[in-house]
Amino acid sequence: MLPSGNGWFRRTVLLFVVVLCGTAGLYAEQRSGSIYWAPENATVTGHEVDRLLNFIFLLTVSVFVLTQAVYIFYLVKYRRRDGVKAHYFHGNTKLEIIWTAIPAAIFIGLVIYSNELWERIHRPPPPNALQVGISSYQFGWDFRYAGADGSLAMPDPEKISMENKFGLAEGDPAAADDFTSAELVIPVGRPVQILLNSRDVIHSFYVPEFRLYQDAVPGRTISWVWFETIRKGEFQLACSQLCGQGHYNMNARIRVVDEAEFEKWYREKSAKAQAAAAPPKIAENPTKTTL
Amino acid sequence: MTAATALVHETKHGEHAKASPATARFGMLIFLASEAMLFAGLIGGYIVLRISRGGEWPPAGAPDIGVTWPLSSLNLVMIVNSGVLIASSFLFHLAEGSIKKRSGSGIFWLFATLVAGTIFLVVQAWEWSHLRHEGLWFNTHGIYGSCFFVTTGFHGLHVIIGLCLILWCLLRQVSGRCYRPGHTTSLDNVGLYWHFVDVVWIVVFTSLYVI
Amino acid sequence: MSALTAESAREVPSPSVHRSGFIRTYLWTYDHKMIGLQYLWTALAFLFIGGGLALIFRYQLAWPNTVVPVVGHFLPASAAVDGVIIPQGYNMMVTMHATVMVFFVVMPMLIGAFGNYLIPLQIGAGDMAFPLLNELSYWLYVLSGFVLIGAFFAPGGAPGTGWTAYAPLSSVAAYNGTRVGQSLWGIAIFINGLSSIAGATNYITTIVNMRAPGMKMFRLPLPVWSLFITAILLVLAVPVLSAAAAMLFSDLNFGTSFFRPAGGGQPLLWQHLFWFFGHPEVYIMILPGMGLASEIISVSSRKPIFGYAAMVWAMVAIAFLGFVVWGHHMFVSGMNLTLSAAFSVSTMFIAVPSAIKTFNWLGTVWRGSIHFTTAMCFALAFVSMFVIGGLSGIFMASTPIDLFVHHTYFIVAHIHYVLFGGSIFAIFGSLYFWFPKMFGRMLSEPLGKLHFLLTFVFFNLAFFPMHNLGLAGMMRRISDPTIYEHLRQLQPLNQLATIGAIGLGFTTFVFLYNVIRSLRHGAHAPANPWHSNTLEWTVPSPPGHGNFPVTPTVYHGPYEYSVPGMEKDFLPQNEPAPAEARLHSH
Ligand code: HEA
Numbered sequence A: 001m002l003p004s005g006n007g008w009f010r011r012t013v014l015l016f017v018v019v020l021c022g023t024a025g026l027y028a029e030q031r032s033g034s035i036y037w038a039p040e041n042a043t044v045t046g047h048e049v050d051r052l053l054n055f056i057f058l059l060t061v062s063v064f065v066l067t068q069a070v071y072i073f074y075l076v077k078y079r080r081r082d083g084v085k086a087h088y089f090h091g092n093t094k095l096e097i098i099w100t101a102i103p104a105a106i107f108i109g110l111v112i113y114s115n116e117l118w119e120r121i122h123r124p125p126p127p128n129a130l131q132v133g134i135s136s137y138q139f140g141w142d143f144r145y146a147g148a149d150g151s152l153a154m155p156d157p158e159k160i161s162m163e164n165k166f167g168l169a170e171g172d173p174a175a176a177d178d179f180t181s182a183e184l185v186i187p188v189g190r191p192v193q194i195l196l197n198s199r200d201v202i203h204s205f206y207v208p209e210f211r212l213y214q215d216a217v218p219g220r221t222i223s224w225v226w227f228e229t230i231r232k233g234e235f236q237l238a239c240s241q242l243c244g245q246g247h248y249n250m251n252a253r254i255r256v257v258d259e260a261e262f263e264k265w266y267r268e269k270s271a272k273a274q275a276a277a278a279p280p281k282i283a284e285n286p287t288k289t290t291l
Numbered sequence B: 001m002t003a004a005t006a007l008v009h010e011t012k013h014g015e016h017a018k019a020s021p022a023t024a025r026f027g028m029l030i031f032l033a034s035e036a037m038l039f040a041g042l043i044g045g046y047i048v049l050r051i052s053r054g055g056e057w058p059p060a061g062a063p064d065i066g067v068t069w070p071l072s073s074l075n076l077v078m079i080v081n082s083g084v085l086i087a088s089s090f091l092f093h094l095a096e097g098s099i100k101k102r103s104g105s106g107i108f109w110l111f112a113t114l115v116a117g118t119i120f121l122v123v124q125a126w127e128w129s130h131l132r133h134e135g136l137w138f139n140t141h142g143i144y145g146s147c148f149f150v151t152t153g154f155h156g157l158h159v160i161i162g163l164c165l166i167l168w169c170l171l172r173q174v175s176g177r178c179y180r181p182g183h184t185t186s187l188d189n190v191g192l193y194w195h196f197v198d199v200v201w202i203v204v205f206t207s208l209y210v211i
Numbered sequence C: 001m002s003a004l005t006a007e008s009a010r011e012v013p014s015p016s017v018h019r020s021g022f023i024r025t026y027l028w029t030y031d032h033k034m035i036g037l038q039y040l041w042t043a044l045a046f047l048f049i050g051g052g053l054a055l056i057f058r059y060q061l062a063w064p065n066t067v068v069p070v071v072g073h074f075l076p077a078s079a080a081v082d083g084v085i086i087p088q089g090y091n092m093m094v095t096m097h098a099t100v101m102v103f104f105v106v107m108p109m110l111i112g113a114f115g116n117y118l119i120p121l122q123i124g125a126g127d128m129a130f131p132l133l134n135e136l137s138y139w140l141y142v143l144s145g146f147v148l149i150g151a152f153f154a155p156g157g158a159p160g161t162g163w164t165a166y167a168p169l170s171s172v173a174a175y176n177g178t179r180v181g182q183s184l185w186g187i188a189i190f191i192n193g194l195s196s197i198a199g200a201t202n203y204i205t206t207i208v209n210m211r212a213p214g215m216k217m218f219r220l221p222l223p224v225w226s227l228f229i230t231a232i233l234l235v236l237a238v239p240v241l242s243a244a245a246a247m248l249f250s251d252l253n254f255g256t257s258f259f260r261p262a263g264g265g266q267p268l269l270w271q272h273l274f275w276f277f278g279h280p281e282v283y284i285m286i287l288p289g290m291g292l293a294s295e296i297i298s299v300s301s302r303k304p305i306f307g308y309a310a311m312v313w314a315m316v317a318i319a320f321l322g323f324v325v326w327g328h329h330m331f332v333s334g335m336n337l338t339l340s341a342a343f344s345v346s347t348m349f350i351a352v353p354s355a356i357k358t359f360n361w362l363g364t365v366w367r368g369s370i371h372f373t374t375a376m377c378f379a380l381a382f383v384s385m386f387v388i389g390g391l392s393g394i395f396m397a398s399t400p401i402d403l404f405v406h407h408t409y410f411i412v413a414h415i416h417y418v419l420f421g422g423s424i425f426a427i428f429g430s431l432y433f434w435f436p437k438m439f440g441r442m443l444s445e446p447l448g449k450l451h452f453l454l455t456f457v458f459f460n461l462a463f464f465p466m467h468n469l470g471l472a473g474m475m476r477r478i479s480d481p482t483i484y485e486h487l488r489q490l491q492p493l494n495q496l497a498t499i500g501a502i503g504l505g506f507t508t509f510v511f512l513y514n515v516i517r518s519l520r521h522g523a524h525a526p527a528n529p530w531h532s533n534t535l536e537w538t539v540p541s542p543p544g545h546g547n548f549p550v551t552p553t554v555y556h557g558p559y560e561y562s563v564p565g566m567e568k569d570f571l572p573q574n575e576p577a578p579a580e581a582r583l584h585s586h
């Protein structure tokens, strides 16, 4: 009634490894980055996230290998044999305490490490941070820069509407020369603080290379996200919060460029925006155009 | 609750043991714990929304249902109405008492409970329509209307279910004098439910009308 | 469904069942065993619906925008055009896949089927405390199933907002375009909740009040303990989801603004309510699996559970802590950052009782005499797969890592390691283990082994690569990863996963074949094929009406295997220990 298998476990594992390696290996030459691990990091704090990630990876792999090694060893060693009776044993309190205490200690350490880093990632941004307003909607992104005066108008989520996409206060002088962009351009090495808004449903700011994810919640401005890039490059901003039928395609380009290129881009954008806004502006606020 | 009280009534073939009164009561209490969590969800949501909204409450322009001094006529109606519901709990208690002490059939008190509960429901309905006239409805004045109507709606639904149960008890008692001392299991459980609906009202009333 | 129920049950020799009509036997019955089987067959049918949806959308992920073979052209217009899945159709299928799997497969299987079948039998009772409520709970489940499936036929189609239905996407018709579908989803969840609450009330009452003489709480078999704790979680967590679903329904249909910022509502309120339910929910789906696997492992190792009390207290701890960790789903949702840190602490702590359980399973097989039955293979694999899923949970419990992996396939890998590798493996194992009791026939062991082996391989093939996909940056819930440059190179992994998934789907037919074949031609099952101690094995397979001809008396705990001094290596709970047995404890 009780058939005993032998070697099934080994065979299973073997087969699994062969299939996994084989199939993945077939495609090996097609890839540009690693397809098994995180893409190359691009921010200062991302570096520390990676360190923590590696630490937890090491920890969990050790735990896995250790427990499974013991487990499989037991399974093989204590498989049913004729005439061998199982050991009658109801447990051991000392062991229970040990294997409660050790994981608990590990977890306490891990949570201290994690939350210390969490605090550090979210400390207030330095004053020289470049502020960018990000407004998300079904299904796209608008980026807003401070413009020539260097001051970004603060969005008021309650004012967000079809006409007032950023929720800006009427006549806010800081808003006058703000310009918008369809791509996020940032200078490498300068801290960037983003002000996240949503016009409709929850979207999210997710850039794997930045090791960053943050939901944009309608009805509020989230201003604690900031980061400092360490390398130039092009990245893709992805909305990673299910937000409707166009969610799969809600992305935007991120360009991390050097300071000079950024200044150039910024000046051009700013000038173009002012030119476009100029005629009505003259009537309202003539002094502004002389800037 | 030890194994000693375990009551596997002898199971005759083809016949199911009926839960004993204590078991039935226990089950009812578990169910009511679950009901309490339902209202905890609704009222918890209300409190969270109201706190995070800040500002004046009720929102400007909305009719005020809050109990204020001196009492408005609406306040008076609702306080009296709450009294009616609480009184109905006592009436039910009297019904149980008169059956258990053999001092009567309990029919009168059950009927009285039914009447009191119905009055509560009717006044509640009147209040809804009154507020609707004043411009407060599910879809007006934001979360103020939302929380008020959904929470009182859920409570009202419970009152309706309770009334149906009481009516059922009443009919059983009228038609066959089903309840005698020692044979009051379903009556007791309906009672528990009805008292629960009462207690929930006190919490609902306090959170929606008073604070 | 009824046809299936009828057919399979016809084979069952039912010794003491008084003959009653078809309806009273199979459709409206007060017998907990038949109700358990009703749940079993219905949930199995839903497994094919949920799994079929998964296979369809997995195909789209591997080979985007190509015609889905076989079924593509039969898909409704809301899901596919010319056999090619459209983005909203993809969202719908993911949503329905998860809703079906969670509420209509795993919960009804573990709690409805095994809960109903095993609780009275293992505690020595004739039936549940409230048989009528029990049957009512089954039909509420069926009703909620119809409502949910009905959403497919609603104007605009099924909801496409994920099983988490985050507001305001779910609560504003203009944003989701599926007002009716989403409302039906809410109604289905509400009715399903009523069913769960009715069942849970019944279980708690039964376990507390109807144990056979001598069956102390600490002599309960672990499946009963796990279901008891699960039932408590259900009673306290499910109504909160019901309240949330009611608010959602009201926002959609009555114009309230619970989750609409314009009216002062809070999108995050939905998430708090949902996860207040949702996290206990995930333990609702694993605890019974843990209990069932513990039973199988102990029996098949011919050894007492290592640390029975520790197992029970660990489950109690999981249940308590389960109510204070919900925020780990919301670390990056816009919730207060310090709150995130606090939830991270509680989440790490909840892993401790899981660790205790894992080590006690290792302790149980240690120096055992392990019989590798199919049931045991599944139970053993359950432990390994749960450990993988649990360990990936540790990554996400660390706030900075969640900042990176939130809403990626890393989470999807976690979900399926704990829910498929965990719950479904436990379900399969338990089916092999208790099938003889339920139907009086043995399942074929060679076919079972084949089923296990293929499931194990294909499962890992399908879901392990998702860890890598997630780390590499692939988002959940996107219908076409090739839109993103950095994801395009990951397609090999996506194809690997899909191949695994298809294999997994076909493997299920091996199981189905085994079941159908064994119902007719399987060897007749003796009363106690596994030489088990618990009370259900002391009565014939299948047990007659009323379960126990005489109420059993219980003399000791359920895991007295290989007691020194005894000839046989097991000691049923209703047998007093012979004088020469040197029994420990209990
Ligand atoms: C059965 C279901 C189940 C179970 C048991 C678990 C168990 C755990 N889960 Fe999981 N979880 C889900 C189902 C489940 N989860 C689902 C469905 C989601 C996604 C929902 C959605 O968004 O759709 C989710 C999401 C989810 C998140 C949110 C991720 C995100 O969206 O960003 C987090 C974050 O903390 C998390 C953590 C954990 C942890 C820490 C455990 C722990 O309980 C695990 C503990 C176990 C172990 C750790 C292994 C054994 C222990 C040892 C061998 C001891 C030694 C170990 C060490 C020292 C490291 N889970």
Ligand code: HEA
Binding pocket: C047, C048, C049, C050, C051, C052, C053, C054, C055, C056, C058, C071, C094, C095, C097, C098, C099, C101, C102, C105, C106, C161, C162, C163, C164, C412, C415, C416, C419, C420, C423, C424, C462, C475, C476, C477, C478, C501, C504, C505, C506, C508
């Ligand atoms: C118990 C729970 C459970 C189970 C068992 C499964 C089983 C499977 N799941 Fe599921 N899954 C979830 C719970 C579960 N899932 C949850 C909670 C989510 C999150 C959803 C969300 O984001 O909202 C999710 C999301 C999810 C995703 C992510 C989608 C996305 O984010 O875009 C994927 C992708 O691969 C996936 C795949 C699968 C596969 C291939 C299976 C396979 O195991 C299925 C194998 C198939 C069968 C066992 C049945 C066989 C049937 C047939 C062969 C019949 C064929 C018929 C037809 C084709 C009509 N699941």
Ligand code: CUA
Binding pocket: A137, A138, A139, A202, A203, A204, A239, A240, A241, A242, A243, A244, A246, A247, A248, A250
């Ligand atoms: Cu916006 Cu997804």
Ligand SMILES: [Cu+2]
Binding pocket: C278, C279, C282, C325, C326, C328, C329
């Ligand atoms: Cu969780």
